[in-house]
Amino acid sequence: MSGFGYGGYAGFLLFADLTKGTTKRIPLEKEWCTLYLGGRGRDARLLFERQDPSVGPLDPDAHICMSPGPLTGLLGPTTGRVNVAGRSPLTTIYGNSNAGTNWGPELKFAGYDGVVITGRSQSPVYLHIHDSQARLWDASRLWGEGVFETTARILEEHGPETKVAAAGPAAEGGCLFGSVIFDFWDAAARTGLGTVLASKNLKAVSVRGTGAIRVADPDGYYEAAREGWQAILDDAGFRTGEHSALGTSICVNWGNAQGWLPTRNFRESHFEGADRISGEEFRDLYSTKEAPVPAGRACFSCPNRCKRYGRIDEGKYAGTRGNIEFEGVAAFGSKCGVDDLAAVFHAYMLANDYGMDCISCGNTIAFFMELSEKGLIDAEGLDLRFGNADAMVEMVHRIGNREGRLGKLGSQGSERAARAIGKGSEAFLNTVKGMETIACDPRASKAFGFGYAVASRGSDHLRAHPVFEMLKLPEGVGEELFGSKEAVDLRKYGGKVRLLFWHENLAAVTDSLGSCRFMHASYYAEYPVPELVNKYAKRRKDPSKVHSIKYHRWFEAATGIPMTYERLMEAGDRVINLERALNLQWGLRKEQDTLPARFLKEPIPKGPAKGELFDPEMLEKMLGEYYDLRGWDRESGLPLREHLDKLEMAGVAACLGKRGLLGKGKGEV
């Protein structure tokens, strides 16, 4: 807190200009802490302030921010998150990705709330930060190396307790969905920000921090953090132990049973081979941790431990090792129709080593498989059909190395590839705003589906993560929170807009604070859900014994900034409005708030969700309701001045007004 005045924050940002080869320490803007909190929120504010809309994603003047939040590095549930943000080369709109790490806390201990990088170095470098010392090191011998080798060598150079964020050779070569990988396995991969790093000739950012972070009200902080921790331990979902035992891969069998596991490029939503790539299978075959407890590895200060570390000891993929998550397993598994878990695990780790987003990579391969089966592309000597594990693995290499026509096209993402291929291939895309869809079929789960249409970084679940609809919670909770009993039914539309709005706001808050989505949107430990669940439970607990994570209290105790639940949710709305403003400046329009044709026109052919579709008329109606909640004009999808003013964003409104990007609300001509 020394000097800065607010607890929780380190009080400084590190700016690096790679063109000049300089770094400097700049005090944090205090006003941004109250309005945008930190992490994702402040990153958007920085980009809005410092990056001219005409600057392209891979131009030297483009900025990339890597920011933990005010809670990152502190004690409490899930305080290991770090946000990476910039203009996405894949979608050319707002790009950001969030990772659970030890890197974020380490940066705080080194005395920084974020690193902001611009410019382009003449030759390959990496940025190493050791407390107040930050300088650029020669990386010419690391250039071209995989993420794992790069990370290992930087640890050798700077000591084993250094934390490393690295880009891979795919990003260097211009693959548009390059990832930033922290400490070998933790990925901030979506939207291709690793490619932005590499475009600056920056191979890695490593950090060692030995300092301390103070909080404003230590006793209040301990109480708030402890209550949040207890709320997780009390959560019904957590108490089953299933998520902790299997990690996010629990979703393979779960999603399959509920009929939303994308299969064969989203042609179907039920995979007959799910059992063979499931979390249970991984635990039994490859997991190296003692089961059932703890079974997994955790991010910084997290009770959940959803990272699954495993190793393959024999067979043709012997030597493959690393952490897996559900998304990568589904991307290379069910989406490609592959039921060989060893091949899936191997492809996943290859993608990480090349430094590619496994979701975009797997989806693009699945897309090619469908095109190849339809005879729309030349598979260049590969037997590129669904279920062919060897072809899938080979395609990862080709995309990573940009080898052959498919490798080159694939490295640009499926939407650009479809444009180049033509022949009606667009009909098989699953992208929104240029980004490939994650592993949950939007036809089978309506809040997820609607979320893909409006997410500020393109098709994505993590902008909201509305798992609420999948949990079979008491109807009363859905009705009281979101105005409809249908909110707890994943196939129905009722209440889903308000459900999504609430989840999006809260997700923007936690991304900005530096804590994890899973605590309020997998488990529901966040105020006021545990209280409501108890209210409608068959067997009720004494309300005084119900615990919840109260982010507003937690934030207030950490920082000393007065905060209420309502103010915090408003901050979430503010962050999302700012991201909308960025996107509008970067050319996004209302027409792109939609879903790909496949989800609007083709009913799911079989499985538990047979016949389900995302009704296009419903989507239109929901968009109207959503725009109203967000304070955007129904006709144009542009923000209204009065709403921005209410959110204390008059400066942003003025900027948008000048560019003709404000909605025609009251008082506008």
Place this chain on the structure above:
Amino acid sequence: MTKKLFFNPARCTGCRACEVACSFRKERVFSPELSRIRVVKLDEDGVDIPTGCEHCEGAPCIHICPTRAVRRKADTGAVVVDADACIGCKQCMVVCPFGAIHFDCDRRAVFKCDLCDGDPECVKWCFTGGVTYGETAELPAGKRHRTARRHVKAQAARGKGRAGA
């Protein structure tokens, strides 16, 4: 009766909540560098190893200290440092086999785990069993009885098999 902290790598998730809990209890700040317990994270191998003072019976740090700043507390059996008597020679850091003694650059004295006077904070944040606090004699006793319970289960299963046959 001796209680001690048991570090169990197989049950550690590597979350490091113990580190920040420790620094907060002892220093009122969040800083792994000021923690008495440290988790060694070998990310490439997927291994997390909690480490800290074992409060050795023949503690080399007690023997090496020239000013008797390191001593054993009678009530908890903890090996503790009197920072006022410490001259900062760091010999205890050199002889400690576990790297469990650290130097505080501000106070110019070493610091280490003192078992929080019998109420260790780290344990309160670890519910997977990565670090536990218990009677030394109960460790093998607990293991014996877990083994015994497995025998009970095995016998019950055999009984069922016969009944079904």
